[in-house]
Amino acid sequence: MSAAPLTLTPALQQQLRDWLQEDIGRGDLSAAALRPGRCRAHWISKAPGVFCGGPLLDFVFRELDPKASVELLVADGDAVTPGQCLLNVEAEAAALVAAERTALNLAMRLSGIATATSRLVAELEGSGVRLADTRKTTPGLRVLEKYAVRCGGGVNHRLGLDDAAMLKENHLAWAGGVAAAIAAVRSGAPWPARVIVEAETSAEAQAAIEAGADGVLLDEFSPEALLELVPQLRALTSRPVVLEASGVQPEQLRAYAATGLDLISTSAPVTRSSWLDLSMRFSS
Incomplete structure (x- = not known):
């Protein structure tokens, strides 16, 4: 490939x-x-x-x-x-x-x-869902390990913190919520920069889309929960928002691919x- x-x-x-x-x-x-x-x-x-x-x-x-x-x-x-x-x-x-x-x-x-x-x-062939890597890489080998992911047919997520802003649990807690965190990043980042929010609840995912996030990483949701949640999130806006799942076990890839996601991110090819x-x- x-x-x-x-x-x-x-x-x-x-x-x-x-x-x-x-x-x-x-x-x-x-x-x-x-x-x-x-x-x-x-x-x-x-x-x-x-x-x-x-x-x-x-x-x-x-x-x-x-x-x-x-x-x-x-x-x-x-x-x-x-x-x-x-x-x-x-x-x-x-x-x-x-x-x-x-x-x-x-x-x-x-x-x-x-x-x-x-x-x-x-495992994802024919589903339209892409497999992405993460920043869990060996220090000093990130460029090469992410290249290897591409050679295996995957796509690269962020190469580093300067590629896009991903707001996680600690960001949201210290910023005072999803909307405040996104607003703070937008005020200082270059205009092409993308903002991704890691959501641990459906309420956080909805808040992220309503506040203008470019992507939502749905962390450790079950396939059954995403079958219901993904259509709800798509209906919140007409603009393109990338919906991504993480915390996915390899044996569950096909079940997650059937939920309507865009991406599944995993560190497994590098860490395991x-x-x-x-x-x-x-x-x-």
């Missing part, structure tokens, strides 16, 4: 250098066992899943060997099967071994997220996924 391309910004390139340095430290002591010279290696998948991380690999290997070359045989978002060859890489043997762990760790982590996302997206098992082998 295709996704918006990953841009290797200067900040991301520096992160990759730092991660390589974290592993290499003062130097790879195992390199002495290798014969000098260039060699080839290939990656295989040891489990079924969705591949992710390809755009990072050329940079990682070239950082240790500027003449390294990576031939990707699959694209990010492609389904892979056990035993499938994913890429070929050629470089100095010492560079291949030194970069191997960092490259594999990143690709296995991101592929695991893409795989978990794709399974949940498949297993790494996809990949391996690098020297080619004969």
Whole structure:
């Protein structure tokens, strides 16, 4: 499944250098066992899943060997099967071994997220409801983890606090209510900014729409409650308001999708996924 391309910004390139340095430290002591010279290696998948991380690999290997070359045989978002060859890489043997762990760790982590996302997206197929991620990400990996969600067919929620204002329980309590909180944000935010309210009751959801919220996140409502509530909220205004559910268990996705929601947000692909098992082998 295709996704918006990953841009290797200067900040991301520096992160990759730092991660390589974290592993290499003062130097790879195992390199002495290798014969000098260039060699080839290939990656295989040891489990079924969705591949992710390809755009990072050329940079990682070239950082240790500027003449390294990576031939990707699959694209990010492609389904892979056990035993499938994913890429070929050629470089100095010492560079291949030194970069191997960092490259594999990143690709296995991101592929695991893409795989978990794709399974949940498949549960929503045909419903018109999109699966979104959350800000529950690993510090330092947010851009990459959210990219992996896109590769699995999901959509990104806020990348950070400056993307949109989401007013939660604590905001509403300290602001003095839904209307006051929305008014305060509107008075200081740029005009294109969206305001989302997390509602824990039907009264809060109704108040959010009446106060002009662009979206309402319906937190931990049952599918049965939303079957009744969603049409009521749609009837309150003629303007488009995104209705989203959170606190959804994966086995309940189809039930929630039948309620008329626009989005279901979940942290599960990032917080609960297993790494996809990949391996690098020297080619004969």
